[in-house]
Amino acid sequence: MTATASPAARTTALLGALADKDLLDPAMLGQIEAMVESWRPQNGAHVVARAWTDPAYRARLVADGTAACAELGYGGPQGEYIVVLENTPTLHNVVVCTLCSCTPWPIMGLPRDWYKSPAYRSRITREPQAVLREMGLDLPADVKLRVWDTTAETRYMVLPMRPAGTEAYSEAELAALVTYETMVGVALPTV
Amino acid sequence: MTATASPAARTTALLGALADKDLLDPAMLGQIEAMVESWRPQNGAHVVARAWTDPAYRARLVADGTAACAELGYGGPQGEYIVVLENTPTLHNVVVCTLCSCTPWPIMGLPRDWYKSPAYRSRITREPQAVLREMGLDLPADVKLRVWDTTAETRYMVLPMRPAGTEAYSEAELAALVTYETMVGVALPTV
């Protein structure tokens, strides 16, 4: 029985087969590569920090996430319909894609391995309390927890609460507090 | 990263660790080996052939499978409560264990790989019509189909219908028609 080829060997095989038929467009591949590089969680952090400092922007962001992200230059594939989920003192939001691994690429970047893992996908909807605790997030018992499953075309980003003690921070300093995990809802920004 | 040891190497390791602590009883292992050899689908075939030729035995078998199998000398682990499922012109029975691979060892033998496969376990309860057709069994549309899932301590054996054209067969000749698959219900005895 032949062994299974490595994924690297299989990728090379597929690329070779397509190239031999002249079905690959190197310019397009280069454009895609550049686009991927532009999708960074720093984009979402920028959006969050702006929302924390500009109440009018925050209102626009919550009313129409897609348009408000576009204001800051963020949009594109998997960003066609962005909905921003506001955390409040009584509501905490967490995002998952149980069926695959959907996420708003332009503002969050491509998803992290943990977000794509069967462990996260299977557990977060059924026992988010235990999962968040394991991940270091202990929510007060009276906070309502909503888990959003990305099962259609809406792409969600969590808008965390601005941490106390950041009154004097600049927008850039605030953005540095906003990690990928805080925009999925499995962590809180901390100073 | 170390590679996973082969199952053979792992079994040898476990046996060695137990033997070094004097926790293995070679005599007992030998007895088990002999017992396994005594568990053969031919036992069930013997039971079926007897039921085909002896109406009183058939009645006892359907009323109390455990006792009727014991009459012919068959019993033991996983044979504590045997229920025999009679196929009729209007009812066909099929057996599965969706959660693991339970089966009456003393009369059917240890289960075959296909019976233990995730494919059989997942599909036979939901789409038995398609599975049986794929396995070569085309039942008339008016035959009711019952799939028995072995989820507790009952162990099921299907009693197939005696095929036509076997009126002159001896009990031994009849038993030779009864395969493992016919006692699970995925095949019919044929001449």
Add this chain to the structure above:
Amino acid sequence: MDGIHDLAGVQGFGAIEVEADEPVFHAPWQAQTFQLLMCLNRFGINADEYRHSVERMEPAHYLAVHYYERQLTGISTLLVEAGTVSHADLEARAGGRYPLARPVAADPVVPTTPQPEPRFGVGDTVIVRNISPAGHSRTPRSVRGRRGTVLHVAPRFGLPDVSAHGGVHRPEHSYHVEFAAADLWPDALGHSVVVDIWDSHLEPAQ
């Protein structure tokens, strides 16, 4: 536990391959593993603990390997958990990784009222209780909350939910309960599925 082992109705698996003249074991280690299984009671381990040890395997490992490798993994896990052998010793002896199953859930049992006497009879309509123990249970997820008809009352056997988790032997009748397959899966045709269910997992239909 709504684990990977609860395969009824899961879609995406392929053809069932019947091997002609299949041997009982395909390699000596399979026979040896089965012999060890039959010795587990000598180590104070019962069949329900064993079944659950296999259910606790990493799901990807469970699906990837052969039946007897699952058996080997379950047995090894139980003997390591009992302190009979050590995982480090097994890996040293095997010369490689020796995967074990995951630990028992923190709170594996859903308490239920013992039912020593049979509450149902042939022909009764029953509903499968809407409970989901994090530990061992033999009631498949697909029938939870579903309505069925009792075809047969089986004798008392120990409720596996408790005996898999160090509980006292709690004999209860089980029932062969028939369900319309179309009540379990919307695309099922006209067949029925009979599931063998312990008394305390059932309730009378209103």
Add this chain to the structure above:
Amino acid sequence: MDGIHDLAGVQGFGAIEVEADEPVFHAPWQAQTFQLLMCLNRFGINADEYRHSVERMEPAHYLAVHYYERQLTGISTLLVEAGTVSHADLEARAGGRYPLARPVAADPVVPTTPQPEPRFGVGDTVIVRNISPAGHSRTPRSVRGRRGTVLHVAPRFGLPDVSAHGGVHRPEHSYHVEFAAADLWPDALGHSVVVDIWDSHLEPAQ
């Protein structure tokens, strides 16, 4: 399809491991595979067909491998099925087995009535229809037949059930429907789960 990919609530998986300073890709082949994904529309293949190609993987393979290996398997399967490349050529070039996903089910679509106009509004109580297409669908098994409340009406997007299987683009609204988690899993605590569900998969609650 009630496939292995429908992971919500399946128990037995372990801890979630967050990698510090995780790179976007862990190897060049992952970046190359993602680039190919982004080119699929040039081959006449849409995102729904792609998602379903991954769902069609052998369940054991699906669980065993990394996200980008699933992506590679789905893309390769679609290009082989389209006749763009041949499986034999891929295996020869790769120098080994090149696993592909399993074929599309014979009858993958459950016909539903098109719903071009939104039938529900915020605050409405809805019930998830009891349908289970053998092909692609984005409604998880865990909410089938369950009752929830509409939190938000999303814009029209093509119903994936049909576009994954060569059907016409059929734009419908989807709804963010909130369910009590305890209605989906008996052991869930007090949280809720919001699922984004296309119009034709819902019906009004009585």
